Amino acid sequence: MILYRTTNLDFTRFFKNTLSGINVAFGAEHRYENYKIIAGEEASYANYGNAINVGTTANPVLIPDFKGNLSTRFAANGAALTGGAQGFPGFSADNAINVNRSSVAAYGDVEVNFTEKFLVDGAVRFENYSDFGSTLNFKVAGRYKFSDKFLLRAAVSSGFRAPSLQQRYFNATSTVFIDGAFVESGTFANDSRVAQLLGIPNLKEETSNSYSAGFTSNLGKVKITVDGYLIRIDNRVIYTGGFTGSNAATASAQDREIYTILRQANASTARFFANAVNTETKGIDAVISYSTGLGKGTLRTDLAGTISKTTLVGGINTSPLLAGKESIYLDEASVILLTKVVPRLKGNLTFDYTLDKFNVFLRNVYFGKVSQPTNVIANRQELPGRVITDLGLGYNLTKNLKLTVGANNIFDVYPAELLVGSQGTSGQLYPNQAPQFGFLGRYVFTRINVNF
Template sequence: MNYNFNKRKFLPLSIAIALSSTAYLSAQAYAQTEEAADDAADYEQIAVLGSRRAQARSAMETPSPIDIVDSQELMRQGSTNAIDALTAVVPSLNASREPISDAASMVRPVNLRSLAADQTLVLVNGKRRHRGAVVGEFVSGVNRGAQGVDVTPLFGAALKRVEILRDGAAAQYGSDAIAGVINYALQDDPETRMITAQYGKSYYNDGETFEVSGAYGFHLGDDGFLVASFQAKDSGPTSRGVQDGEGTNSGATALDAAGFPIQNPVVVWGAPEVSDDYKFFVNSGYDINEYVQAYGFANYATRDVDGSFFYRNPTNRQGVFASGSDALFADSTGEGCPTGPLPTTSFDDAQNFVNGAGDNCFSFFSWFPGGFTPRFGGNVEDYSIALGLKGELDNGLTYDVSVVNGENNLSYEIYNTVNASLGSASPTEFYLGAQIENETVFNADFSKVVEVAAFASDLNVAFGLQYHDESFEITPGDEASYTAGEFVSQGFSVGSNGFQGFNPSISGDFSRNSSSAYVDFEADVTDDLLLGLAIRYEDYSDFGTTTNGKLTARYMVNDDFAIRGAVSTGFRAPSVGQSNLQRAATNFNNGQLEELLVVSTTSPFAALFGGGQLGPEDARNVSLGFTTSLGDLSLTVDYFNIKIDDRIAQVTRELTPEQRDQLVAGGVAEAATVSQISFFVNDFDTETSGVDVVANYPINWDNSSTKFTLALNYTDTKVTNRGETVSDARAREVEDALPDYRTTFTVDHSFEPFNALIRVNYYGEVYESLFNDETLPVVTPSMFIVDAELAYDISENMSVAIGAKNLFDEFPDEWETAGFTGRDGGFLGAIYPLNHPAGLGGGSYYLRLSANF
């Protein structure tokens, strides 16, 4: 169905309705007692991640380091998405911004411990979350080529807490858990009644954001619950670049001075517009009897994304406006067209040159006299559903049997562009096709407590089976988005310019399945020593088998001090998308825009350069740390070391004329027009080590309280084996694209009816190859970002808050590289590093109204 809501009217109206409803309902609502609220707060600090024992533990008692972020903390960040809210409080977590990164602009990658987005396992209610459909082949830094989970559909109002296990856990949970595991626990309290409305805008009067979110719980008879949550949101675009300077790739400034009708700026560097952004979650459970509970949860989310691409200069864009140095005309009769370059010193001269051509000569200058910047985006649709039964048998064996199905669907669109080979018959907007990731996971998990006389506690024995079916589908776009029109022989480019649509020959449904079995033992061997052992075997239909193990230990030196550690092996299976993605797009290489063909790893193109079936990335994890309580001060310090072999790299190769002829002779007809290809291989090794420090210190005053929280992460990555694909610049990206040091210091002060929060975020030095071009290195010095919020309790059930993200409007330093300096004309109009984890949006403010009833 296609609902044409007017989003600019719909969301403000939703906010008004929500606020009115909230005011009415809160007047009739009941408040929780102080005792119940305290119990809820205590419960939020209990972790279920990292152990299969029924005994829950606080983050200070776990054998591996865990961060626990409760729902209140998620909702108080000023960020209207869970990604930014989490990265603000967990320094080992980073999330890059990806302007003009093709599909990656639609699904942001998230990194734990500076490893790639797909090296972290994501769970919802303890069940594996399906991947996103984006394979980030044009993403910068450590995420290049990664296919991680799209976590955008997970939002604060739907969540009870988020648990982040900062330790290798593939032996416990399976593939991807090299850097760790993030578990999103959904709201499950049937008494939940809350709604929040938030409005925000940047200091620069753009990036306007409207949001309404809420959750409502129900009792299902006397023995069940259901919590439904929603979020409706609109996010306006931002622009932080300048007009592209004279002498760079586009030279828009010079054309503007010559009277050409030029957009200012021609390339928009900033956040894309995200509209019709709707998210829904349902979480439920029902006790069938004293021993059996049925449960289920589901989500649906959709959003439209619209962002900028690079500028096409009307005087020199090859394949559209120019061929070599000559202006390009589509000759419909063969009578001949004018030769020579388009005049650039005067728009009138350029127009006269084009108008003077014969009727048989068509130039795209007549459509786009100021050139054009394609606008790229589309729709992201995501859903999942999980159903299960859990309970306990008469012999004490507990079980949890479940099935989860999830899908992420990216439908691509591009407009304000052309398929130049079609000449004047070309559309200016195209449907490009879709990438669809679908996964189904069957789990059967069992656990039994076994009495062991020699142990201080019973031995918990857990075991289980999993079947995982994955598919990655590519569907074709409009024929005009990929077809070679009649003017291709005259030098015009093929397909929608900027992002060629998927054609039927590369479309298809690619799949694999895997089966796994695990066993997990854990017990208090003595009153002071906890030991755990997990072993997991997995069999994949495409690359074979793998077996991994993990040993954990925690030793209480005294009541206030404990040592903990773990050693494990792990792996990440290559995604089906990485093995099978094929498409054509525009790449930035050696200062020029080029057409690049991404091919599957087993295609004839890849085979020509030694490509083949991808294998797993293999990891070895070691961690060692301690926890201590010194009065009211709690402190955890954990060292980690992660070695990964055979990491997947993206290879780009130039095709020689001889190689093209060889492929064409072998039946690969499309090779005739391809000069550059890219594909994935297992090729390089890394070692990542570092330290996490988390300290909490609460102070209770006479009429107020203050909580101080310090979280510090130091992570250092080294490429220990470059293989055949990793250049000096690429190695430096892997090592330094994310800051070595990340620190957050938070002061949270409550003095009823007010609450004040201030947070200081520190980012260490960061490196990037600008536009993914190794000839444009950029180093950004360390920087501080300060966030602040002041909240006021209007009543027992309603509060209002005003706050600022990046209070002092800090930006990464304007970059200097390759003879270009930031604001002095920039390069393609960019003046700031494009992928710094602090972003390039500058300061923003927000107003939030919340109610519990």
């Protein structure tokens, strides 16, 4: 459970007689955040098949203890049974937390119209977090209007994002589907004992620099907008791969302790939020709109497209204790999640025809190819692009009441099926980590819109 309380005080004034107009704004903000995890019912998280040995190796005496490091209940395949509710076990007393933080901020913004054609906007924001210190960020933007038909614009800015309280303190065990198998995976906080044993660095803030430039053009019936952008994020927070321990006779004391901690959490792997990598995203967004009379009605056509690419920049942000474990800290599945699970190419072609009280729309959306996150080479798979078609018919019953009937994905298109190795025994046919588009097929709807 998370609670936010935000208080703002803002001032603004426009000086119309200075140059071609100057707008000045400034203000302050106070923000309070509180995050709680409350322990649930014992049966929702306890593994009653665990025990501790109070005897000797030769003459064991097992005492039931759901935090014990010995299993006494096994499945038909010999695997130890897990405890608690399946899918997402309840929170235990060890998971319970109650943390908070606050921040204060002040900002100023000046927008100067040097002429009717030339505008420059500058803004700064200072913010102090009770747990991450202070940051000062800026934005500068400009616009030049060559004519009523053509306008250029550009912007540059810096950014700061403190890790959320959930990323810092969330800890729980859940069942996750990885490479065709269900795994009991524990998420541990960065100040936990297992994080210290592995050398997981403490979370720190993400910083960014953004650059964009583009133009808009109004050619009467045709309107065109094109923007390009570059975003660099340093110390980006990711979700690590799964670390394991060991209770083998040859295991180190470190691995034995990790194994015991995971057992107590009913988990077989440990994962963390970490500032593991720097990324760079480049892209272009374009929209072309065309409106014309057709018969007694009006036809509007919109063609929009996005091309983007995210890449890793530099090496992995790690620590000495993680030497040799970089491929777990930032595993291949995490790299794919960062760079290939969102379509690099997406297009949208929409036709909307209006006639008196009626309107009909036809929308075709192309979702480009994506890749399924996996650490198993044999399961690596590129999912091909798909076109999804939506159709709807609307009628204005009154000035304020509109009825629409239609269907999304009218041709009942599904993503490509996962390879057999990725499906495992779960029957998961479609990707659940590469959100190209949904896998529920056709959706028929009736909608009523009321405007007051």
